[in-house]
Amino acid sequence: MSNMIRLAKDSIDKMLQDACAAAAAEGIFPEGAVLEGSVEIPKDASNGDYAANHAMTGARTLHMAPRKIAETLLAHMDLSGSWFSSVEIAGPGFINFRLADSWYADVLRCIASEGVDYCRSDEGKGKRIMVEFVSANPTGPMHMGNARGGVLGDSLASVLDRAGYTVEREFYVNDAGNQIEKFAASIDARYRQLILGEDAVAFPEDGYHGEDIKDLAKGFYELHGDSFLNRDETERHDAMAEYGLSVNIPKMRSDLGRYGIEYDTWFFESALHGGYIEDSVNELTKRGYTYEKDGALWLATSRILAENARKTGKSEKEIEKLDLKDDVLRRANGFYTYFAADIAYHRNKLDVRGFDKAINIWGADHHGHVARLKGALDALGLDGEHRLDVVLMQLVKLVENGVEVRMSKRTGKMISLSNLLDDIPVDAARYFFNSRPESPVIFDLELAKREDSDNPVYYVQYAHARICSIIRNLKEDGFDVPEMGAVDFALLAEPAEYELIKQLALLPETIRLAARDYDPSLINKYVTDLAGAFHRFYNTCRIRGAAKDLLEARLALADCVRRVIASSLGIIGVSAPEKM
16 A cells, blocks of 8 residues: 655655765764754645654754754755655744655556555554454443444554454443343343232332343243243342343344444454463463462452562552552352453453453443453563553443433433434444544534534535445546556646645554554544645635546546545445435
């Protein structure tokens, strides 16, 4: 993939280094002088298309005033054959470069020649990454928080894939442990209430109160009648848990598929309970990180994290302020804790399945769990600090007619993912939820359904549909999208055209940054800006009715925009309609 932004910056750096070497050869700079600096895109385009600070960073090394260094570099610089038409000095020593027509033309040729691979790179060098996301307890319908985690995880996986990583998507099914027992007890209470009457059977105080539990109890009754009424409680609960999961898990798969999410792996917690949790805990014991107290087995979490803190240079006083606590791995009754299962699961990811890195999308309420889990993996020799990354996402606030809709899974008062997708388009849900993970989402149901430019997803999709319409109409006039080699891109010299091509060039760099920062919302911003740049171009640069050569150049430009909008929307799982 051609990242024309990075290539332009690298080209500037090389020209500056070549000029520095030429000045050193003449004795103006010290022998072997090398300049270090950065090349950035100025916020104000009047300062050029790129600005380099090499002259200022080199002042101390070269023992010269920055402006004198800049003047010397310009005197020894040759722009011929480069992507730049001019270079000038600004302020205390910034060196500003302006792009030539050749760069703009090469951007469009790259998009056309690379096609769907335009937004791909080998940045990740094929390293294996697992992205685990949603992983909702299968004890009830998926809700709005799962909807957000779903699109963030799925979009991040797509970004990482395009950045050159080998990516797998995984759903961790918590089909064992205390929450499943609570799930079974809830179904059991509703089942017995169906037979004996609601007043005859008390419902568990901490049970799941949703209507879905009543539906599961009815379904179980329809299959078995009252044959389970007098059976042993353990037998009843095992059967009801199995039945409830057999209904809920396929429904989860179906809802996520409707949401545009497909997983490579559904990993069941119960697979760890055949001895792997015990083996993982025993390994921690062998390494000297566990101890017994009050009949339970504990992980020396505080010691592990204190050791890690010392390695990073923290003082003892700083460590004391961390308020570190140890964790129970095996209770006095012999049952392993959820934390023990979580350690085993992540050990399985990194050790057994050999992923180079595991990325989890978690709710912000899990932030205290992150360091403890990383520490446990460190204790197992798996470098959890660097091989496990957790993206913490903030809550979702659902607003309808200006009023916040409150949700609670425990009381059953909630909007499920299925309900949400009945009410608003999948594209709108995915676009709105793919926002910065660290920021809360205020999801406006009315805005998500609007078909006007105030709705950002509609605004972007309309730009794509508009281009498709332009191409269809011009085809009727006898104009097809031309071959790139036949186009005179030097005719594209209007500010709106330059702005649009610069925006097209930003996609590969945007993907690189989104992968680096685990922030797929950068794609939303990028494609919204691209749609805006296209609308401005279309309103100021006539295509239909322009002279033939100019018409073909603008038509080729519009087609490149169409391709890039479709690619960008595809990354976040949003469709690019040809008609609206």
